[in-house]
Amino acid sequence: MFAATPVYCLPLLQDTFDGFDIRSRPAGLNTMSWEVQSGEVVRDFLDGPALGLMTGARVISVQRVDSDDYTYLCEVSCLNNTPGRLIFAYQDEKTYWYAGISGYSRETDKLGHLVCVVDGVEEKVGESKLLPVPTGGRVQAVYKVHLKNDGAKFLIEIDRDGLANGKDYELSVEVTKKEVVERFHGGRVGIAECYTGGRPRVKPWLVYDSVRIESGKVEDTTVRQAVTLFVDGATGKDENPGTKEQPVKTIAKALAYSLPADEVVVMPGEYSVKITFPQTKTYGTVDKKLTIRALEPHKARVPGIDGKNADFVTIDGFQVVGGGISIIGQGCEVRNCYIHDVSGKAGISVQGENNLVISNHIQRVNTGVQVNGRNNRVEGNDIEQLVLVTGSCDYIQFIGEGHVLKGNYLHGTRNEDLGTGGSLNGFHTMAIRQDDYAKDILIDGNLLTGPFTCGVDCEGKANWGGRPTSAESITLRNNVFAGGAKFVSAQRVRNLAVLNNTFINPGVALGGIGLEPTRDATRTTGTVKNNILYNCFPLRFLTKDAGVGAGTEMTGNLIFTAGEGAFLEEGWPGNVVNKDPMLVDASNILGADGKPFTADDGYFLKPGSPCVDAAGIMLDVSSAHDIMGTVRPQGRGWDIGAYEAVVGGRGQ
Known part of the structure; x- marks a missing residue:
């Protein structure tokens, strides 16, 4: 597994425990002797003679490594996860490093932890779930620990089983703390059995063998093509x-x-x-x-x-x-899957960073996609017919920061799927635990059709988890929501941006955007700009000039209610009021082909629409496109709503 060592270049130190008197050093070949600091050791066997550690045993090499760049290698066999630690860079009994390589508890046994001990004070400086010996009966692993002190930083790299487990050196940590760099030059090596339970062992559960100290870094040179x-x-x-x-x-x-x-x-x-x-x-x-x-x-x-x-x-x-897909990690993709009939749970659940959920079909679940962590992307998914079993239904539920929720088609849930009094949200965030929050979220170019309770429901909490609010910098742009009771509800959200959306109620006029006042008077602040509100009541638009809850700017929107119920223009300065936006077909959002995001969609604009070239231009270059990906502007200015009319295109 390891790079071959030429016969003329012996290890700095080595021991295969062929002779059992570990306290004496055999002659020649840079062999080692050992100090038993606690417990009892016995003769055991792996591929040959080996050192068995009984309960609480700890052994440290007598010889010291006199190098600032070396690799400590050994084989370890562990029975039934008994707690064990590799020890290295040992200066004295109160100053050394260790890695928790086996045990029952990640915290109690420091399982997978890299720990620096200075004058008896422990500090965890790294962790890897791949460091521990695999669980099971008697399981064997090969370890490499590379240590390098260049005078400015102390580098520690730890590997289990080379490339056989997919990666050489699973954990790498650089420490620049002056005290560490100055005190850790070379040192002794060893191992400890750390079981503290009350049941005495009649045989060793931790076995140690094939110890080598090599100059420099030893790397796995195995070559295998994909x-x-x-x-x-x-x-x-x-x-x-x-x-x-x-x-x-x-x-x-x-x-x-x-x-x-x-x-x-x-x-x-x-x-x-x-x-x-x-x-x-x-x-x-x-x-x-x-x-x-x-x-x-x-x-x-x-x-x-x-x-x-x-x-x-x-x-x-x-x-x-039945079981859905759960991702807990980073850099994963879930694509082109069909997930269905997951009772009471999410179709896809994502936790971690930089994951992508794209082009999946999700049906008959309680929640379509749950996303948590940082910088995850949920794009181009078809989520339909949620079925309420517990709580409420959400097409997409989000917590964390930096997520992009783009181009998803959310539809098909029936009232009977929600039962009596059940609620359904298109996008939903809320804070339950102190570390729950939503920040820098982009909801862009999605198509949501009713029935639904709320298109985007942002339930912020003030002074939460050390933050002024649990919800901030949430942007909704280029979305089309049709047929819901309310399109946006926001409480205690800082820097909410609702930009260039088309909100449609094809039948009875229902709720529009609710920037909800709260008992603690915490404001929702931000901008509501360039949106079409067709046949819906604006509800609680709280403008800069409003009283309680002031802090949201509303300009450049088109507000229209079909039939009776015109708005007073003086109540909505800076907005287009009581003008029909002239949508191609407000009653048929998908058009004749019944497919979303196609050229016959009903939210497109007819010739002569007052929305064309009437919107204020947004300064953010990344927002200069519409729901179909068309660059804005196509005329003298941006269009109001999610769609940017193209001359000669659909409806024009």
């Missing part, structure tokens, strides 16, 4: 290598074989086991994504996908029934 692995539930066998001619039977086996940059192709069929990603390896990296896809879209059917531990993985084309 491969395609095939899964066929009908004809495959898990003893097979996973080639097209000899596929494996289960998706789990293919994932066990896989490395970053591989592709797993799943043949059509019914697969009875949920797809999971055990915490034993790296599945993908930022430059080498793992792809797992159905050979034929929606023909490989699974009961759920649990993407915990699956960083940089693309999931493509599966039919998922």
Whole structure:
């Protein structure tokens, strides 16, 4: 696994425990001796003689590494997750480093933690879920710890099992703290068994072997080209290598074989086991994504996908029934999947950073997509017919910051799907836990059709989790919402921007935008500009000149109610009032083809519409497009609403 060491270049230090008197140092070959600081050690075996650590045993090398750039290598066997720690850069009993490589509890046993101890004070400086020995009976792992002190910083890199688990050196930390750089030069190495339970052990549960100290950094030089692995539930066998001619039977086996940059192709069929990603390896990296896809879209059917531990993985084309898809990680993609009949839960749930949910069809779930974390993107999904089981229904629910929710088609829920008194939101954010918040959210170019309770519901809370408000910098632009009880409801939102949207009630005039006053008088601030409000009452527009809750600017909007109920123009300065926007067909948003985002959609503008060239120009260059992606402006100025009329185009 490791780069070969030339015969003329011995390790700086080494021990294979062939002789059991570990306190004495055999002659020659840079061998080592050991100090047993606590507990008892016994003779054991891995591939040959090895050192077994009984309960509470701790051994440290007598020899010191006199180098500022070296790698500490060893093999460890762990039985039933007994707590254990690798020790390195040991200066004295109160100043050293350790990594928690096994245990029962992430916090109590410091499982996966990298810890610096200085004068008896511990500080966690890094963590990786891939550092621990895999769980199970007696499991063996090979560790490398590279340490380098260049006088300005102290570098620690830790690896388990080289590239065999998908990545060489899973954890890398640089420390520039002066005290650390000055005090950690070379040092001793060792291992500790840290079980503190009351049941005495009659044999060692932690075994230590093949210790080497090499100069510089030791890297895994294994070279393996990316491969395609095939899964066929009908004809495959898990003893097979996973080639097209000899596929494996289960998706789990293919994932066990896989490395970053591989592709797993799943043949059509019914697969009875949920797809999971055990915490034993790296599945993908930022430059080498793992792809797992159905050979034929929606023909490989699974009961759920649990993407915990699956960083940089693309999931493509599966039919998922009953369990939904959950992603907890970074850099993942969920695309072209059909998720349906997930009772009381979300079709797709995403937590983490820089994940993409795109072009999926989601049906008969409680919530379409739940998104949490940072900089996630939910785009081009078809979410239909939510079914209320508990709480309320949301097509898209968001918490976190930097998310883009764009170009989704949200539709098809019936009143009977919601039961008596059930509510349905297009987009919804709320704060329940102190670390719940929504910031820098873009809701752009979506199409929502009724019935629904609220198009966008932002429930902010004041003085929440150390923030003035839990909801801020939320932008709604280029969206078309039709047939709902209310289009926007905002409480305690700072810097809300409602720009160039088209809000339509084709039948009875219902609610428009509600910037809700609150008992604590916390304001919603921001801008409501360039929107079409067709056949809806504005509700509580709180302008800069209003009283309670003032702080929102409303200009450049077209407000129109069909039939009776005209608005007083003097009540809406800076807006176009009581003029028909002249939509192509307000009663048929999708047009004759029944498809969203096509050239016959009913929210387009007819020739002579007062919306054409009538909007104020937005200074943000990123917003200079409409719901169809058309660049604004097409004429002398921007158009009011989600659609920018093109001369000679639909309706013109």
